[in-house]
Amino acid sequence: MQNQKTGKNTYGDLVSPETSLSREKLHGNYKSILGESAGHLEVLQQVDMFAKSSQTVLISGETGTGKELIAAALHAESLRGGHTMVVVSCAEIAENLTESELFGHERGAFTGADQQHIGLFETASRSTLFLDEIGELPMRLQPKLLRVLQENKIRRMGGTAQIPVSVRVLAATNIDLKEAVAAGKFRRDLYERLKSLHIQLPALRERREDIPALAKHFLIKENNSSSRKVADINSEVLLLFDAYSWPGNIRELEGIIGRAVLLAEGSEILPPYLPSDVRTPQAHALPSADATAAANPNAAEYFVLPFPIGTTLKEIEKSAILATLARENGNQSKTAKSLGIDRRTLHNKLRDYNM
Ligand SMILES: Nc1ncnc2c1ncn2[C@@H]1O[C@H](COP(=O)(O)OP(=O)(O)OP(=O)(O)O)[C@@H](O)[C@H]1O
Ligand SMILES: [Mg+2]
Incomplete structure (x- = not known):
């Protein structure tokens, strides 16, 4: 540095x-x-x-x-x-x-x-x-x-x-x-x-300039492995990527592109093919619970995690993991997938929290 x-x-x-x-x-x-x-x-x-x-x-x-x-x-x-x-x-x-x-x-x-x-x-x-x-x-x-x-x-x-x-x-x-x-x-x-x-x-959020090139790379890779022809990433999608916090970093980006390529009906990745937390800036901008509930009619999909300034990243990470685990009814595979980490990493983190 x-x-x-x-x-x-x-x-x-x-x-x-x-x-x-x-x-x-x-x-x-x-x-x-x-x-x-x-x-x-x-x-x-x-x-x-x-x-x-x-x-x-x-x-x-x-x-x-x-x-x-x-x-x-x-x-x-x-x-x-x-x-x-x-x-x-x-x-x-x-x-x-x-x-x-x-x-x-x-x-x-x-x-x-x-x-x-x-x-x-x-x-x-x-x-x-x-x-x-x-x-x-x-x-x-x-x-x-x-x-x-x-x-x-x-x-x-x-x-x-x-x-x-x-x-x-x-x-x-x-x-x-x-x-x-x-x-x-x-x-x-x-x-x-x-x-x-x-x-x-x-972290990926500290090198956001690299997101478009990485996304394009994973797009080509996914097209090749699934024999699909999704040529482009819509500019609105790139804006959402730029605003997202990327807790699972490059692996999470790879997973999100992979999923979007499979869901895409046309030749372009559009916002509806993204997971809801990437699509909804409120969900990762950590707003107050009320604002998010009002903004999201389908509120059950979101767990809002408001943190006072000064909360350590570790505490935020723990809350995010536990909230996701609760949403996924304790299913660790789904929780890991949703967080963009592998199952073993999740397992280790839960063990660190004595769970
Ligand atoms: N700079 C990069 N360019 C292209 N692909 C990358 C880059 N960095 C990481 N990747 C890809 O992102 C995925 C995750 O990378 P990797 O497995 O090395 O992460 P890690 O830090 O070891 O993660 P973990 O802590 O979960 O083990 C891999 O598929 C890897 O190929
Ligand atoms: Mg590794």
């Missing part, structure tokens, strides 16, 4: 705002990663700078902002790009997998360990290990991960040998790790280690 007062970027270099950010100046090939907004170009510039390093990169951003896509780009542009990136969701480790999944085990390490098992760190040796949803990594595994990052060696469960590994770790999170550290849910030392190279992805 450029500092307005000093004219310096985050790295202390003097930059001129007009010429500093452009795709032409990037070394990597990021054609599939769309966007020309300043916030997005800064992300690509960081990908460019960090890709060749073997250090850990932390990628943070709200759900659907493209963290996995950026991780894939970092890997592809790295010196390890010729190998396959190993992807693991730490939420799954928390639920189903164990220490042995990450670090492996020797035969007889525990009851049922009747064969040696090679863990993901060894599998990813000479390549990249992408630890998605790092905020979900169980506390008991956090010091072990930190040790591997520091020593570049693993010890299989039940084994004594220190096995050297050459793994470049990328980690992603959609929760605020700083808050998780403050809440005692994430170790400070691991957080400090992870964040030395940090890419913060902007």
